[in-house]
Amino acid sequence: MADDTPPQRPPSAPHGETGGRDADSTAHFDPDFLSAVRDDLADWRQWLARTVVLAFAVAAGLAVVLFTWVSDQAIEGFSAMRAWSPWAPLVWTPVCTAFLVWVTRRFIPGAAGSGIPQVMAALSPKVGPGQQGLFVSLKLSIAKLFLVSGGLLGGLAIGREGPSVQIAAGVMQHAQRWLPRRSPLNHDGLLVAGGAAGIAAAFNAPLAGVMFAIEELTRKIEQRSSGLIIAAIVLAGLMAVSVFGNASYFGRLRVDHLTWSHLLPGLLTAIGCGLAGGVFSRLLQRSLLGGNDRFSRWRARFPVRFAFACGLAIAVLGLVSHGATDGSGYDYTRGLVEGHLDLPLLYVTLRIVATWLAVWSGVPGGIFAPSLAIGAGIGSDIAQLTHTTEGAAAMIAIGMTAFLAAVTQAPVTAFIIVMEMVDGHSMVLSLMAAALLASLVSRWISVPIYHRLAQAQLARLPDPAEGAAPAATAPPPA
Incomplete structure (x- = not known):
């Protein structure tokens, strides 16, 4: 005898559940290849x-x-x-x-x-x-x-x-x-x-x-x-x-296998860069956002004269350091990466001051390359102070990563930028740890610089209550 029982339909989704049969079919059935290609190409x-x-x-x-x-x-x-x-x-x-x-x-x-x-x-x-x-x-x-x-x-x-x-x-x-x-x-x-x-x-x-x-x-x-x-x-x-060409920004930094003897110099480099980078970031923010001190008032009232004075001070630093503080520091950083450790006296200090004055002057420019140069100098100095001659390349890589991470408080970006310059996987975990440690130390001293300066940039927006557009000659807050 024939079975007159109607075929069973799949249970419907409970009332109120979003998606229904369409969502259920999307979740449990693979798409038809030809249909998917045709629909994609048709759009x-x-x-x-x-x-x-x-x-x-x-x-x-x-x-x-x-x-x-x-x-x-x-x-x-x-x-x-x-x-x-x-x-x-x-x-x-x-x-x-x-x-x-x-x-x-x-x-x-x-x-x-x-x-x-x-x-x-x-x-x-x-x-x-x-x-x-x-x-x-x-x-x-x-x-x-x-x-x-x-x-x-x-x-x-x-x-x-x-x-x-x-x-x-x-x-x-x-x-x-x-x-x-x-x-x-x-x-x-x-x-x-x-x-x-x-x-x-x-x-x-x-x-x-x-x-x-x-x-x-x-x-x-x-x-x-x-x-x-x-x-x-x-x-x-x-x-x-x-x-x-497919070449690294600063060349290739060859690092041998790290040992436990590199632990203390590495920690000193990461913590030192974290402290220096945090102070440097805070100094830049205070300088760019201004305050009630005499120099900030002079900068706000006579910005061109202030820029001239900053330029003169930078030129004097370049003359004293025989050109070591000129430009972004690319040549000196590349030299350190390639193994030339003969830095001028007080290179790190003079480059920090020169970079600070250049940014404070109001001339458009970035701090990524100068930060890498400063970090490389700190790593090289600590390697020499701790007599870690064989691990100098590792300290330079750690210093570059740590100082950039401390200034920007973007540890993952800093770690990857330097990682792509290192020829060897033995430094990956060390660079990651240095970036995180330096960023943590920096956060105890300063807020993230780019986020704070971005908030200052928003001050240039017109006041909705007044409805007036900002003047074309209005100076930027940062």
Whole structure:
């Protein structure tokens, strides 16, 4: 006898449970390959968005490559001038510093500072759709390129890595007008991709760019756009590789197998860099944000004269140190990485002062490369004081990681930047521990510098109650 019982249907989801059968089928059944490919290829808007984002990622990487080339020419130009006359910087450096500060404050206040606080401010929910241009734009990217290069031409102790973040973010933000409406990447995603692409291209370290995006620019990346953001970061980094080759930023640091004899020097280096980096970060914040002291009042009232005085002091330091404090410190850091440990007397102290004065003067510039140079010097000094000659390379790597982590309080980014320079896996755990320890010590002394300066940047927003736009010549707070 035939069975007249109707076929059993699968039990429905309980009342009130979201998703129903669609969610259940999505969770338990694999997609049909051909259908998935057909649906993906049929969405032309999504592919147009991907093409636009990747094209602008290439442009952002090439912009950083151009910035690197121009800044290198500026450094060589200053070196040629110093070789012609060691006394020439006493005139050229203060005049150049005063001129750059005047141009920045008069015409392009959004280009001041390192550039990272501006990108972080542009990502703030307090910034409206029409206000991002105060912090990040193609115009600011172009201005940043020439202003920072001008500072390096003047021999100032600044870096180009932080400015690369703002330059690349300005290029990537320009992609907004070419994206279709239903793009998987919004304005914030473009800024994150651009800022991280700047780090990736500047250091030739795509992994560091990805971690910088997660650690500093945003606490999370949306799943639907994470793949596109990472692809843009890697593609920008590949532009630097295609031009400069697959070489490390400071060369390769070869480290032999570490032993227990390196434990005490390593701890001294990490803790010393944590203390020095925390004090340095706090000093920079106090100087940039101003106070009631006489120098802050002088800087606020006569910024160009103050910049001239800072430039003159920097030139004197360069003359006393025979050029050791000029520029970002790239040559001395590379020399330490390659095993040349003959540093000038008081190199670390003089470079800290020179970097502080350069940033305080108001000339656009970053602190990444100077921080790595200072950390390398501290590591080298501790290696010599503790007679750790065979482990000097390890102390230099630890010092670079620890001081950068202490100043920026971004330990993962600092660890990865230096890790990609180390030829050997024996240093991975040591660098990670040094970055975390130094960052912890620094947090006892100072708040994160980029977050505090980003909050100061938000003060440039117009008052909603008044509805007035900020003046074009208004000086940036940091």
